[in-house]
Amino acid sequence: MKSISAEETQFISKLVFDVSGLHLDKDKGYLLETRLSPLLSLHGYPSFMQLYAQAKADKSGKLVHEIVEAMTTNETFFFRDTTPFDLMRNKIIPDLIDRRKKVFQSGKIPIRVWSAACSTGQEVYSIAMTLIEMFGDLSRYDIYILGTDIANKVIAQASYGKYNQFEMDRGLPLHYRKRFFSQVGTDWRIRDEVRSLAQFKLMNLMKPFADLGGKFDLIFCRNVAIYFNQSDKVRLFQKIARVLQPDGALVIGGSETLTGIAPDFESRSYLKGIFHQLRGQTAATPLHVMPSLPTRPTAPPVKVNPAKPHVPASYPVSPKAPESRPVGLSEPRDYAPLAKTETTITSHSAGAELEPAARKETTPPIPHPAQLVPSKTKTSLLAALSSAGKRPSSSLRPVSQGSTKTSLLEQLKRKNKKSNE
C-alpha cells in the first residue's frame, strides 16, 4: 500500500470536506491511505497527489465523487438504537395521526418521512416495517418514505433492498424477517409491500435542499452530522427546519445533540426517548399548507420487480431560499452534478452503480419499472388506460421526470391560492 504524505492528506481532506462536509482530522491520514488505496490501484495512479490532481482536473466530478464515496462511513443496521422506533410507534405517529385525522376526514392521510443519509436502507425499511405493523391496513394512509445519501453504492443497495446474512442478523427480529423478506440464495430481499413505500435518491446534505417534493412529518437525520463541523451542522439543521411540518418531528442519533446547533428546535422526551420539534410550533399550529389531495387514478396492477414506485402526497416547502455552503468554500463546488441532479431511483434496475452521465440533468431519466415491462404489455396497458378515459397513472411514468409531481403541486398551489382568495 502506498503511503500518504502530510501534504497529500491536507489537500485531499480539503477536497473531501469542501464537497461533502466530511471533516477529517489532520491525524486521519491513515484513513485516507486505507480507503483511497483501492482507487489508486483501480485507476493506476502512482501517488495520492496524482489522484488529487486528476480529481481536480476531472470536470465531470466523477473522480471527486469516487473519493468522497470512499471516505464515507456507511455503518448502519436494522432498528438501530431501537428507541427511535419505539418513539415512532408509541408517540410520534399516533399523535400525528390524531391531528391529521381531523383535517383529512375523507381521503387518505399523508405520512411523509425522510431518512437523510440512509446508507444501505436499513433505516428506511425499519421505518416502513414499523408503519406497516402499526397500521395493519394501509388503505387509509398515503405513506411515502424518502431515503437519501451522498454515496451511489449505498443508494443502489438500498434501492435493491437486498441484504446478506450478516446484515440480516444485525437488529432485525426474526418475525420481521419472516414477514417482510424473501430469501434469494444466501441473501434476503425486502418484499414489495415494504419496498413500494420508499424512494431513494442521491443527495448531498451540504447542498441546497431541492426536489424534496414537499415538507415531511418525520425526519430521521442520524449519525451523519457527527462527521460535520459546527457551522455545517448549524446550516444543515436550519435547512431541515424548513422542510419539516410545523408539528413534525426530527429524530437524531443517540449520541448526538442539537444544543448550541439548532435553536429552531426544542427537544421533547417521551419514555426513554428524545425527539425534536420546531420551537413554538406544536400541535396547535396549523400545517404549513394543508392541501386536499386530488385522488390519484388507479392503474391496473403492473407486475414489476420491485414494487411500483410511489408518488407521494406532498406538502409544499416554504418558499424561503435554502441555505447553501458559504461562498468561501466554492473552489471544489464545480463538482455540481451530484447536488444538481439528485437522481431518483425507483427500481432495482437503476440500482446498479450510477455512472456520472446518469446524474447529469441532460441525461435521459433512469428507466421506470413500467418501462421494464415487455413493451407489448405496456402498450396494451396504456391503451387500456386511455380507452378507459384515464390518464396513465403517475406510477407509470418516470418519477424522476417530476412532471406528475410538478403538475400535482401546481394543482395544489392553485387550489390553495383559490381558497385563500
Ligand SMILES: C[S@@+](CC[C@H](N)C(=O)[O-])C[C@H]1O[C@@H](n2cnc3c(N)ncnc32)[C@H](O)[C@@H]1O
Ligand atoms: C453512519 S451512516 C448513518 C446511516 C443511518 N442514518 C444510521 O444512523 O444508521 C452515515 C451516512 O451518511 C452519508 N453521508 C455522509 N456525508 C453526507 C452528505 N454530505 N450528504 C449526504 N449523505 C452523507 C454516508 O454516505 C453514510 O451512508
